[in-house]
Amino acid sequence: MPSLNISKDINSTDQVVSCIRNLEFYQRIFLATLNIPSAMITLIGNSLVILALLKTTSLHPPSKVFLGSLALTDLCVGVVSQPFYVMILLLQGKICLYLQIIAIISITLFGGVSLLTVTAISVDRLLALKMMLRYKQVVTSRRTRFTVVIFWLVSVIISIMLVVNSFIILHIICTVLLLCTVTSTFCYARIYNILRHHQNQIQVIHVQAAPLSEGSSSLIATSQYKKTVSSAIWVQGVFLACYSPYLFAIIFILTGTSISSFPFFWELAVSLVLFNSSLNPFIFCWKIYGVRKAAKDVIKSWCWFVINSTCL
Numbered sequence: 001m002p003s004l005n006i007s008k009d010i011n012s013t014d015q016v017v018s019c020i021r022n023l024e025f026y027q028r029i030f031l032a033t034l035n036i037p038s039a040m041i042t043l044i045g046n047s048l049v050i051l052a053l054l055k056t057t058s059l060h061p062p063s064k065v066f067l068g069s070l071a072l073t074d075l076c077v078g079v080v081s082q083p084f085y086v087m088i089l090l091l092q093g094k095i096c097l098y099l100q101i102i103a104i105i106s107i108t109l110f111g112g113v114s115l116l117t118v119t120a121i122s123v124d125r126l127l128a129l130k131m132m133l134r135y136k137q138v139v140t141s142r143r144t145r146f147t148v149v150i151f152w153l154v155s156v157i158i159s160i161m162l163v164v165n166s167f168i169i170l171h172i173i174c175t176v177l178l179l180c181t182v183t184s185t186f187c188y189a190r191i192y193n194i195l196r197h198h199q200n201q202i203q204v205i206h207v208q209a210a211p212l213s214e215g216s217s218s219l220i221a222t223s224q225y226k227k228t229v230s231s232a233i234w235v236q237g238v239f240l241a242c243y244s245p246y247l248f249a250i251i252f253i254l255t256g257t258s259i260s261s262f263p264f265f266w267e268l269a270v271s272l273v274l275f276n277s278s279l280n281p282f283i284f285c286w287k288i289y290g291v292r293k294a295a296k297d298v299i300k301s302w303c304w305f306v307i308n309s310t311c312l
Contacts, residue, residue, distance in 0.1 A: 022263040028089045034271050035082050035089075038278045042078030045281030046071045049291060051298045058290035060136070062144040063228065066124060067284065069148045070117045070235070073110045074277035081106040082274050105159045108173070111273055112155030118239050119180040120147060121232050122187040129194055129225065174250045177243065184236050191229055231287030235280060242276035245269040
């Protein structure tokens with residue numbers, strides 16, 4: 001979120017949102033220069049991914065719901081959060097306070113949904129591996145959509161409460177970030193161990209030259225699954241890389257350090273959180289074949305439309 005002047009009153013836990021910034025002019029320009037092209041890439045890239053997800057049929061519907069939710073939140077970052085954040089960096093005066101409140105709510109809202117969605121993707125991949133044939137019966141599109149709605153409701157409540165009482169909510173955000181990180185790490189570690197066990201089974205069966213049973217075949221046929229896990233791990237890794245400085249900054253604040261003592265690092269951490277939304281479209285198109293193919297088709301249709309419009 002943008003700069004919060006967290007000044008805890010002796011007799012109250014209420015926090016004050018202030019537009020006061022201890023940033024030099026060149027620092028504001030530098031941060032704005034980072035966010036303006038990032039916002040444009042986020043807008044174009046995630047619009048393309050959403051259209052590609054609507055066209056592709058190779059992905060399992062629940063996976064499309066999670067990826068669509070992540071792309072939608074990233075798109076909202078480029079449409080709402082980053083433009084307001086840039087205005088806060090460049091504008092002065094009373095209007096800055098109102099713009100900052102909107103930016104705080106939007107960044108926390110979309111960041112919260114992204115965090116929960118990325119964690120849900122890791123849990124979904126683990127369930128797909130452990131449940132096998134039962135997975136499609138248990139993890140349905142309806143339940144996935146319901147889960148995403150819960151993510152949005154929780155994030156809305158937290159983002160609004162952050163403006164009312166930021167000190168308590170920052171504790172909650174820090175706790176949720178850590179819990180989600182631990183959950184995702186556990187899921188991918190468990191996936192790695194299961195896949196390694198399956199690989200050992202394959203080697204034993206190959207040495208013994210024994211025919212594969214139907215059950216063993218269903219467990220071992222994980223080539224497509226490995227690709228989806230690979231894409232999910234990339235999303236998770238980039239997410240952690242972009243959110244880690246922000247998490248460390250929150251920890252410093254909760255230990256009593258004022259933002260005014262490291263204003264540029266705080267704003268840089270916020271910019272890195274926003275920058276994450278511009279990276280996910282590249283990961284989707286690079287690691288997910290169905291999305292990449294559909295995205296190429298969308299780009300071709302856009303090009304033909306522009307060419308025809310120019311000729312006319």
